[in-house]
Amino acid sequence: MLELKNVSYTVKAGQDSYDDRDHDIIRDLSLTVEPGKLIVITGPNGGGKSTLSKLIMGIEQPTGGTITFDGTDITHLPIDERARLGIGYGFQQPARFTGMKVAKLIRIASGEKRMSSAACNKYLSAVGLCSANYLDRDVDKSLSGGELKRIEIASILARNPKLAIFDEPEAGIDLWSFDKLTATFEELHKTQPDHTILIISHQERIMQMADEIIVIKDGEVTRRGTRDEIYPTLMFSKNQDPACAFTRTAEAVSY
Amino acid sequence: MAENTAVAPAQVGSELDLDAISREMLEVIADMHGETEGAVNIRKNGCLACRTNSDHVTITSKTDNPGIDIRVDAGCKNEHVHIPVVVTEEGVHDVVYNDFFIGAGADVYIVAGCGIHNGGDKDAEHDGIHRFFLEPGSHVVYVEKHYGEGEGTGARILNPTTEVHLGEGASMEMEMVQIKGVSSTVRKTTGTLEADAKLVITEKLMTHGEQHATSDLDFEMVGDGATVRVISRSVARGNSVQVFHPNVTGAAACRGHVQCDSIIMDNARVTSIPAIDAKSTEAQLVHEAAIGKIAGEAIVKLMTLGLTEEEAEEQILEDFLS
Numbered sequence: 001m002l003e004l005k006n007v008s009y010t011v012k013a014g015q016d017s018y019d020d021r022d023h024d025i026i027r028d029l030s031l032t033v034e035p036g037k038l039i040v041i042t043g044p045n046g047g048g049k050s051t052l053s054k055l056i057m058g059i060e061q062p063t064g065g066t067i068t069f070d071g072t073d074i075t076h077l078p079i080d081e082r083a084r085l086g087i088g089y090g091f092q093q094p095a096r097f098t099g100m101k102v103a104k105l106i107r108i109a110s111g112e113k114r115m116s117s118a119a120c121n122k123y124l125s126a127v128g129l130c131s132a133n134y135l136d137r138d139v140d141k142s143l144s145g146g147e148l149k150r151i152e153i154a155s156i157l158a159r160n161p162k163l164a165i166f167d168e169p170e171a172g173i174d175l176w177s178f179d180k181l182t183a184t185f186e187e188l189h190k191t192q193p194d195h196t197i198l199i200i201s202h203q204e205r206i207m208q209m210a211d212e213i214i215v216i217k218d219g220e221v222t223r224r225g226t227r228d229e230i231y232p233t234l235m236f237s238k239n240q241d242p243a244c245a246f247t248r249t250a251e252a253v254s255y
Numbered sequence: 256m257a258e259n260t261a262v263a264p265a266q267v268g269s270e271l272d273l274d275a276i277s278r279e280m281l282e283v284i285a286d287m288h289g290e291t292e293g294a295v296n297i298r299k300n301g302c303l304a305c306r307t308n309s310d311h312v313t314i315t316s317k318t319d320n321p322g323i324d325i326r327v328d329a330g331c332k333n334e335h336v337h338i339p340v341v342v343t344e345e346g347v348h349d350v351v352y353n354d355f356f357i358g359a360g361a362d363v364y365i366v367a368g369c370g371i372h373n374g375g376d377k378d379a380e381h382d383g384i385h386r387f388f389l390e391p392g393s394h395v396v397y398v399e400k401h402y403g404e405g406e407g408t409g410a411r412i413l414n415p416t417t418e419v420h421l422g423e424g425a426s427m428e429m430e431m432v433q434i435k436g437v438s439s440t441v442r443k444t445t446g447t448l449e450a451d452a453k454l455v456i457t458e459k460l461m462t463h464g465e466q467h468a469t470s471d472l473d474f475e476m477v478g479d480g481a482t483v484r485v486i487s488r489s490v491a492r493g494n495s496v497q498v499f500h501p502n503v504t505g506a507a508a509c510r511g512h513v514q515c516d517s518i519i520m521d522n523a524r525v526t527s528i529p530a531i532d533a534k535s536t537e538a539q540l541v542h543e544a545a546i547g548k549i550a551g552e553a554i555v556k557l558m559t560l561g562l563t564e565e566e567a568e569e570q571i572l573e574d575f576l577s
Contacts, residue, residue, distance in 0.1 A: 079559055095556040097553055
């Protein structure tokens, strides 16, 4: 369903960068994603995971290579056209909107302007926001980071894209909500066998749900395989919080 | 029910001399369509077009100036008053003085608003001077919408002056909206608040083209426990110019908050000068102001939900002013 061929993303000297040399964020990367898979992309910070997902959504434009989705070359399509083709994106740091109600964001996401409050609530419940009060809240700075993040994920559930990309969905979410979230991802994966979920994550629990794990480092795919092939090789340290294995002591992990 | 006071709901535009343009504008500025509940006073091109009193609201014409006195009985609940103004002729300069006397403990919803349709090349202007006197414990929700349209080159000018006096424990929510199409506006809003009175004023303004808008707000809290909250949101597009100058003075153990947020686009200019003035050590006053373009990440988020860049921008502006 998704094919990246020789995709590169280079930040030129002086462009979004203060130093005087080019930075290759993604290097000649090729990748094929089959429908119906739950894939976790992991790897060290700064390795290019978020950039790769933004290239797929069209938020960043590649400096080389092609991206094909369901047979259509989307390399140079704008974000909204990719969205209409069936790609969705949950931001790591979601945007805030002054004056927009949570219910409205969910309705825009779903494409159903008249979606009932009960239907909106279903998506909020799926991310652990059980109070109906949230529907009338503004998606602005009055929400905490964790609330905003869960509403962001709810908007992707409401959109129900063929390819859903989540950039670190666990970041900023408390332990109790996280349980609910992993259950929701599992449910989503089970009930929609032709939809693909691509999750960027360092979280052990999320990796354990994966059909496949892709490790990205220095802008390249360094390893790829089934969960059972890749997960044991990541060598989480037994003495530390597994959630922090990648982020806290990258040297303790073998990529 | 008292005799002679029960009046059938006003039939807006049916038996009245109201053309299609006026009827459409009444919908935009006062949400009036068909029957309207409560007391109604419609002014068109400087003259009274329709008046209906209700059980607890009496509207009378002033004898010294053009305009009306609106008296709301003490203790009445859930009363509605609509007093819209439409101007459909060029060259009209309408000045009107409206005074609202709200009885103690009354609870009333008041919709004012002015729509100007200027199809000609001469200016059309409406200056509404509104004064509100709220007796202790009364509660008013006041909604005022201003709107201009018309294909002529004549300016559409609205210069509202609003003065509010809140007695002890009175509360008022004011929502003042300039939707679009007003060439020039100079808004002056002032008020005083006694002990435990509460005022929330939300001003929303959109300017475009070559429009100019100036808004001065000045409120003084003179009693302990009074609170004022000023929320100003504006969008400036095209070559339009906006100047805001809200001031809140605290002369007692009171709380005041001024918040101005503006979105600036194209070649517009926005000047925001919020001020706070404490005359008491017990006054707690805060102001904040921000001017900026539409956040790029908000546009990108809506585009990932399938909206085009233009649709995303319009959606963000609509919500910002909602």
